[in-house]
Amino acid sequence: MTQLDMPAQAPVLTQDGRPLKASLSRALRREKLRAFVLILPLLAFVLLTFAAPIVDMLLRSVDNSIVPQTLPRTVVALELWDPQTDELPEEPAYAALVEDLREAVAQKMHTRLGSRLNYEQSGFSSLMRKSGRAVETISGSDVKGQLIAADSAWADPQIWRTLKLYSGTTTKGYFLSALDARQTLDGVEMLPEGERIYLMLFGRTLMMSLTITLLCALIGYPVAFLLAQLPMRTSNMLMILVLLPFWTSLLVRTSAWKVLLQQQGVINDMLVWIGLISDGNRLVMMNNATGTIIAMTHILLPFMILPLYSVMKTISPSYMRAARSLGANDWTAFWRIYFPQSVPGIGAGAVLVFILAIGYYITPELVGGTSGIFISNRIAYHISSSLNWGLAAALGALLLIAVLVLFYVYDKVVGIDNVKLG
Amino acid sequence: MKLATTLLATAALSLTSISVQAADLTIVSWGGAYSASQNNAYHKPFMAMKSGVNIINDESSNEAVAKLRAMNEAGNVTWDIVDVEGPDSQRLCDEGLAMEIDPAEWLAKAPDGTEAYVDFGPSMINKCFIPQIVFSTTFGYRTDVKEWNGAVPTSLCDIFDTAKFPGKRSLEKRPKKNIEWALLCDGVAKDDLYKVMSKPEGIQQALAKLDTIKKDVIWWSAGAETPQRLADGEAVIGSTYNGRLFSVIEEQKQPVAMLWDWQVFDFDGWIIPAGVKEDKLPLIKEYIQFATDTQRLADQAKYISYGPARASSQPLVGKHADLGIDMAPHMPTNPANQKNYLVNNIEWWADNQDEVEAAFQVWLAK
Amino acid sequence: MSSLPSYASPLQRTWHYTFRIICGLIFFFLVFPILVIIPLSFNAQDFFTFTPEMLALDPAGYSTKHYVDFFTNPDWQKALKNSFMIAPTATLLATVLGTLAAIGLSQPHVPFRSVIMAILISPMIVPLIIAAAGMYFFYSRIGLQGTYWGVVMAHAVLGTPFVIITVTATLVGFDNSLVRAAASMGAGPITTFFKVQMPLILPGVVSGALFAFITSFDEVVVVLFLGSASQKTLPWQMFIGLREQISPTILAVASIMVVLSVVLLTVLELLRRRSERLRGVTPA
Structure with a gap:
């Protein structure tokens, strides 16, 4: 490109006599236009059928007409x-x-x-x-x-x-309600302790999502590590065990957990059968936070393993070998050399799992009872039962902001272009 | 946004206008055994009588108020007839979401010529409501709980006795009825009930009573959940609609029995959405007249144990269509079943629903 | 790690096997809940747990009656039919729009690329309940609520991010000089697309389409809000069944859907191999 700028008095001409610079920028414009024409139909479609409805709903959160x-x-x-x-x-x-x-x-x-x-x-x-x-x-x-x-x-x-x-x-009444506050003549004040509910629910949604993310990282890491170490043929076979739940319907997996976790369910039956618990003391693993956490960890685990695996695949084994030959034991070699290189994978998987978790609705609704529900369930309640649509919109807006912030982080850490599936 | 809306609306209109025919009747109801009983007693004979009419069943009654409000706001009503509970009909009528109807014009007289509004009597709770049935919310319990050592619950307050009757309770995730029951078992007399509930301390008193069993409660939001939990053994006692319990006891032969003490009566019926298409009205009217006449209401009781709302239908209630058992003893209105009972206080709940619901939800989330 | 050298110490040996056992347990956790429903779906009783007869492998404990119920019950059949009416149309819409956009996005000069990308990916990120609520109000206003096309459009838009991602992935290795070569030999843009680009990105398009299909086929939140009785899909029927009356028919449906996912998974795996072969990426 630099030689184009140099001879200012004698512009380089193309075959048909136009200046090369103009011709190139025309080609560039055409290329941009072509790209844009290809993108436009979907962009318009997404804006009209998806973005507009969401913006429209969020406006309800401030509407008092x-x-x-x-x-x-x-x-x-x-x-x-x-x-x-x-x-x-x-x-x-x-x-x-x-x-x-x-x-x-x-x-x-x-x-x-x-x-x-x-x-x-x-x-x-x-x-x-x-x-x-x-x-x-x-x-x-x-x-x-x-x-x-x-x-x-x-x-x-x-x-x-x-x-x-x-x-x-x-x-701003709906947003204040969504934050357990209210407007008075003297300004904004918090509701009395006993009437607060949404901050606690947001807190619970974040805590449970965090727990689920940690559990996913904890049990996803060894599996991803094993898959990355094994020869291609074996790891491809084992990968199917990860991909099968990934491809199985969410409702199928949730119903499976319902069947497993019930008091009269498979797990309790087995525990009674092998004599670990008595028939009268069956464990309560469902209709509470435990149920939600177990089922969602299972459902979201593949979203942790897959990005972890793709990062671990790129870590060259020679570093570990070098560390060992320099006298490091297995643990030191892993902890000092391998683990730091796999951190980006943990980051990618964790953000993805967390984003998906905080917006969950179906699984908490079916296995969460009252102590295992998320803010999404509350939004649904205000839309279809209490009919407080303004509050639903305000809660939705806050949830959306949380997700978008995380999405931004994800984009910075991983890049949306690098999302891989399967 | 405006332009987008118009464009999409035009596009949508061109797509949908083809599929809707004038002879389609969209009837919204509750699903499950209840819809089946309506299908047998009303829809099938009506379609047999009027050839070319096609009834589409929508099972959205649970979300009917929300959906009707959204439709009304959008000015696009796609439902023709909606089955709702009495209190919902009150709200819909108050908010102008349901049409007011003239009983003389819309409802058939009794066979002996009695005017419809006399025949329906107290069930005509507001100007929009077209009653069908009397139902009650009451309790069912498992009959084979070992921990109870042979005892069975005989009074409502046994629900609150977790020492004598341990096990999970299945209660509705709404304050209505639970508040009343809690207060009755906390020493409040029936006549003072709504006086106590009108004071904030009254609601707190009820919630405090419910607190004593909170850890033993699994909450339900759909009427079929309690029968399912009783059948699975996930709960040992639970509240639900009496017809659902009938079905689990008599049709599915599960080890479950009824506890009628302090059952709460309610009405269920039709409303016509305000803003329904003009050209549909004659057909809707014809269906309503047919489906709420004396014989049809009595017919429904052959399939489900709910009492017909017309006085003139009562003597016609006979045997179950498949089981052949006498239906009268299973009706909530059977004298033996209503030693203690409440009638849903629609007026009070319409005035106080929002406050009590909010307090209940905060309590629930704790 | 993968294989144990002969000079490994006892400690290394123990750790090696402990690690394998831990991984085995995790794999078990991943697949057991899915596989356990298959035998349970053949339960002769209406229970959700193994009966003594089933544990004793007594043939009387097993039955296909829940499958018979699924294939004869009009509610389930209608739901199945609706799912198969909605998902393919939504898939087609998502695939065509998504593929075009992915090709557009892969051009070297796209103004506001990252903003556009963020918007196009957003249906995958925004919590479903928010999207469903927004669509519920907005589609009501334009008369699409409770219609076939309303559900199809909603499902299509939810599926497009997957198409973009998979097609973009196959385009990453795409050599643009191939297009120029074709053009220099006189092929028009359309011919170039179908003769040069299409065969190379086809695996990405097909796997994107499969993702879009499964998105629609599994989707329940949006359809719960947007649909009416005539659009009741299989997941919707399952959701109602799970919340209200858990009949073991759900397990039969679930088992059929597991088999379906195995089929889709196999197709995808074959496509991935083909794509790698075509693009000359050799598996390590």
């Missing part, structure tokens, strides 16, 4: 009210609320609004339902008095503070 949309007049009326005082809002705010509620009842929005606000302060759900029934009978002057007579909660400034606090179109 239901409050200003259902109570537009109340939100305006409350602008003048100072939430710091212990005074209740004036009559116009109550009148606006009753008018908003009447419309909400007609569109059946008031119960949904109640559920939304109930996430921030309990009691709103029933308050909205009762008030929805009451507004039909309220008329004339002193709306304030009538509404308070219908439900005394409207005489509580705290209810109004919450309303005012959550009157914007966006909210």
